[in-house]
Amino acid sequence: MSTKPKTDDRPDLMTHSIPAALQQVRSTLRKAARAVGRSDEATLIAVSKTHDAAAVKQAIMAGQRDFGENRVQEAEAKFPALKAAHPDLVLHLIGPLQTNKVKEAVALFDVIHTLDRPKLAEKLADEMKKQGKSVPCFIQVNTGREPQKAGIDPADLSEFVALCRDQLKLPVMGLMCIPPADEVPAPHFAFLRELAKRHDVQGLSMGMSGDAAEAVRLGATHVRVGTAIFGARPTPPQS
Numbered sequence: 001m002s003t004k005p006k007t008d009d010r011p012d013l014m015t016h017s018i019p020a021a022l023q024q025v026r027s028t029l030r031k032a033a034r035a036v037g038r039s040d041e042a043t044l045i046a047v048s049k050t051h052d053a054a055a056v057k058q059a060i061m062a063g064q065r066d067f068g069e070n071r072v073q074e075a076e077a078k079f080p081a082l083k084a085a086h087p088d089l090v091l092h093l094i095g096p097l098q099t100n101k102v103k104e105a106v107a108l109f110d111v112i113h114t115l116d117r118p119k120l121a122e123k124l125a126d127e128m129k130k131q132g133k134s135v136p137c138f139i140q141v142n143t144g145r146e147p148q149k150a151g152i153d154p155a156d157l158s159e160f161v162a163l164c165r166d167q168l169k170l171p172v173m174g175l176m177c178i179p180p181a182d183e184v185p186a187p188h189f190a191f192l193r194e195l196a197k198r199h200d201v202q203g204l205s206m207g208m209s210g211d212a213a214e215a216v217r218l219g220a221t222h223v224r225v226g227t228a229i230f231g232a233r234p235t236p237p238q239s
């Protein structure tokens with residue numbers, strides 16, 4: 001059995017329309033917002049990891065401006081040219097950030113969703129000062145307290161928010177979570193919203209292809225949607 005399906009085994013890869021999918025996702029999110037009486041709109045981040053620049057361009061032509069990538073190197077190969085051609089693009093880092101990539105990340109990205117440890121916070125603060133660039137950050141919270149998963153333990157969040165916001169003066173935009181894959185996501189979204197309220201931060205980065213509407217109903221300000229826009233990824237993402 002081949003591990004990498006060929007295109008002719010995958011009719012969905014040939015018939016998938018990015019503009020149509022985008023329209024569908026937008027409409028679903030608008031309905032979800034309306035259902036709970038929200039008048040604001042959540043920012044839809046199109047997660048383009050593993051998809052090429054041609055796919056991103058199709059989304060741009062369909063009016064999409066916010067994009068998410070999970071690896072600095074992949075984003076560096078794809079986005080500088082796209083950003084030069086479209087200065088209003090907003091690029092979000094949604095994957096783990098190594099401290100030795102902070103310089104490149106601050107230079108390239110407009111928002112970072114994965115601020116998850118003190119060492120990284122210090123490096124980011126240093127680098128933003130050096131480059132004279134303020135990059136809004138979401139603090140990633142490990143709401144499921146999964147040992148293998150990145151993110152601040154909810155019990156340590158107060159201390160970490162104080163470090164980032166008060167001590168290091170980082171532009172903390174909000175909180176982000178990735179609920180455990182095998183659990184119902186809604187309680188995690190509600191918990192993240194409660195934590196944000198408690199710490200007086202506004203942004204909530206939560207919800208992916210399978211649960212973005214639910215996240216919007218529970219107050220997401222940013223949803224990260226890949227598969228529902230670009231179709232299935234050719235290879236599983238490494239993160």
Ligand SMILES: *Cc1c(COP(=O)(O)O)cnc(C)c1O
Binds near residue numbers: 049
């Ligand atoms: C890949 C990824 C997404 C998008 O996932 P889909 O299920 O394809 O929508 C969202 N958030 C993070 C952190 C990701 O790594």
